[in-house]
Amino acid sequence: MIEIRWHGRGGQGAITAAKIFATAAFRAGYTGVVMAPSFGTERRGAPVFTSLKIAKEKIYDISPIETPDIVVVLDHLLLTEADVAKGLKPGGLIVLNTPKPLTAHDFDGMRVAAADVTALSLEAGLPHGVVNSGIIGVLCRALDVVPFDTVLGEIEAEFKTKRPQANAQAARLAYEKTIVEGA
Amino acid sequence: MHIIENGNVAAALGVKLAGAQVIAAYPITPQTPLTEKLAEFIEAGEMRAQYIPVESEHSALAACIAASSTGARAFTATSANGLLYMHEQIHWAAGARLPIVMCVVNRAVGAPWCIWNDHQDSISQRDTGWIQMYACDHQQIIDGVLKAFALAEATSIPVMLCYDGYLLSHTYMPFEVPDEGKVGRFLKPFKPPYALDPANPANLNTVTLPDVRMDVLGEMAHGYMEIRYLLQEDLRAALSVGQEIEDEFASIFGRGGNALVEPYRCDDADYVVVGMGSLTYQLRDVVEALRDEGHKIGVLGIRLYRPFPDQAVAEALGAVRGVFVIEKALSYGYEGALCSDLKAALYEHLVKGGGNGGPAEDGRDRGQPAFVKGLVAGIGGRDIRTLDLTDALRAGMAATAGGGAKGAPAEERPDWIGIKL
The missing domain is CATH 3.40.50.920 (Rossmann fold)
Structure with a gap:
């Protein structure tokens, strides 16, 4: 089982991003998929997270992730606002949207995959601040379990009425520009 | 076809497949997305049903009771204090033997206010004479809605399909959407033994005396106690009816097996x-x-x-x-x-x-x-x-x-x- 926790801000589309990746994983043979948003009283802009578990078999335990293999962070400012690395397994992976060089962050020995998704999404033709398609490209570069073409297909399907090509292009650019560091 | 969606969408798709004709509901967290989805289906013309907006849960179930009395397939859904606000009508629907189906999206009961999951809401309705089913995942929700209508209509007893608020209602999982043609084989059109008809006006569930008595046609009519005895007997018989329906479902769809x-x-x-x-x-x-x-x-x-x-x-x-x-x-x-x-x-x-x-x-x-x-x-x-x-x-x-x-x-x-x- 692969456990991925997605951190974003209310309204930023972290749930949609997780759902796209979950659907692609399902199509790629991960029949066990459980995606549980943090429940309750989300406000726009406030830190939120969603849990995604994927496995080859049906998942019966839908309780929240405590020890993720991967955390996906849609906004680098969340690194200081929320304890995004909480419970991250030793050797775990942080997938990060950041405009800064990796040396500007302290990741306590964890593996990091990062790209400036905000800028690359603009370049792909998306409005400023839309990063939830692009971040999937960063994840796919560092986690090779779902064919990237399948993921791009799901991105276009999810955004079929909202700039499907630009969203897919954002993921493609992020995939190409991602820097992976660490063990 | 398999899709990945949340539990409320699974329930709404089940209600749509079941061909519910009247939906009356009042929004309450975490049930709200279910009724919004049904309203969307109807608005988009994907579902031919009457959506009756109401000002409270009490009215929602009252509208379903009226609809079901005329022979329509009726559905509502609620949670927590909304369910408690229905309480009088919940007893009524069972006493009137109306096969209404209701999804209870389980949530804690106030006070203090709490929007998150537990089972106090539906458990507190245990003794109302409704059938209560509990779902464990999205497949059991969408399949359960179909089985709930089949069971309700076979027994003339309303059914609550209960599923965990947030844990299921807002969590995304893969599930198979039942094939429409197979649903048609499983769930036959609703033909109630009796339905209100303006051409033949009647009073239903008027004051019923403690003892039996002759009705206006000179036939011995049940007293209150006989009516309630029959509800109890039919509820007990619903154990085997529920299993028969489960077997029928399994033979058509190839999943399920134990209804109890x-x-x-x-x-x-x-x-x-x-x-x-x-x-x-x-x-x-x-x-x-x-x-x-x-x-x-x-x-x-x-x-x-x-x-x-x-x-x-x-x-x-x-x-x-x-x-x-x-x-x-x-x-x-x-x-x-x-x-x-x-x-x-x-x-x-x-x-x-x-x-x-x-x-x-x-x-x-x-x-x-x-x-x-x-x-x-x-x-x-x-x-x-x-x-x-x-x-x-x-x-x-x-x-x-x-x-x-x-x-x-x-x-x-x-x-x-x-x-x-």
Whole structure:
């Protein structure tokens, strides 16, 4: 089982991003998929997270992730606002949207995959601040379990009425520009 | 076709496939997305039904009662205090023998206000005469809506399909959307034995005297007591009707099987943990972890809570040392309602008759378990950690070790898993 926790801000589309990746994983043979948003009283802009578990078999335990293999962070400012690395397994992976060089962050020995998704999404033709398609490209570069073409297909399907090509292009650019560091 | 969606969407798709004709509902968290989805289907012309917006849950069910009385397939959904606000009409729908289906998206009851999951809302409606089903995942939600309409209409008794708020209602999982053609084979058009008709006006459910009496046609009419006796008899018969419907569903769709209880690794178990809803699926992983440590333990999910499957429960628990019942609700002042119901079933089937006849074919001794231990968890949406469940059950088994073949009795009062006092 692969456990991925997605951190974003209310309204930023972290749930949609997780759902796209979950659907692609399902199509790629991960029949066990459980995606549980943090429940309750989300406000726009406030830190939120969603849990995604994927496995080859049906998942019966839908309780929240405590020890993720991967955390996906849609906004680098969340690194200081929320304890995004909480419970991250030793050797775990942080997938990060950041405009800064990796040396500007302290990741306590964890593996990091990062790209400036905000800028690359603009370049792909998306409005400023839309990063939830692009971040999937960063994840796919560092986690090779779902064919990237399948993921791009799901991105276009999810955004079929909202700039499907630009969203897919954002993921493609992020995939190409991602820097992976660490063990 | 498989899709990945949340539990509320699974329920809405089920209602659409069932061809519900009248929907009346009032939004309440965490049920709201379900009724929004139905409103969308109707607005988009994907579903031919009348959506009646109402000012309260009491009116929502009143509208469904009226619709169902005229022979329409009626659906509503609610949660928590919304369900309690319906309470008078909930009794009415059952007494009037109307096959309404309602999804209860389980949520804690105020005060204090709490929007998160437990089972106090639906458990508090246990004695209203409705059938209550509990779903463990999205497949059981979407399939359950179809089975609920079939069961309601076969028995003329309304059905609550209960599923965990947030844990299922807002969680995304893959599930198969039943094929429309197969649904048509499974769920026949609703033809009620009697329907209100303006061409033949009638009074329904007027004041009914304590004793039987002649009606205007000179025929002996039931008194209140006879009407209520028949509700009870038909509810008891709904255990076998529910299983027949489950079998029919399984033969058409190739999934499902047991309408009453869902046992997992119970066959050789010394201990069985019993619960309802998504918790019982989470407990499968707990059972696996404890089995790896050498404990012979299984889990029994109660799928149909009313009518209570006493026989099936007693059969499943007849050879175990001890039973743990984990509930998300209480009968305040005593213990969990399921725990009491389960003890009554064991008394009826295992104690009163002196056990069910000594060693059975499998050589395992039959008789009452040494203990039934109640546990409370997840009240008001408190996270139920898999590790906490594992620890609680391991401790429960250790506390009752010894005491001969049947183990030692446990403390009587329920333990609260995860309480921080």
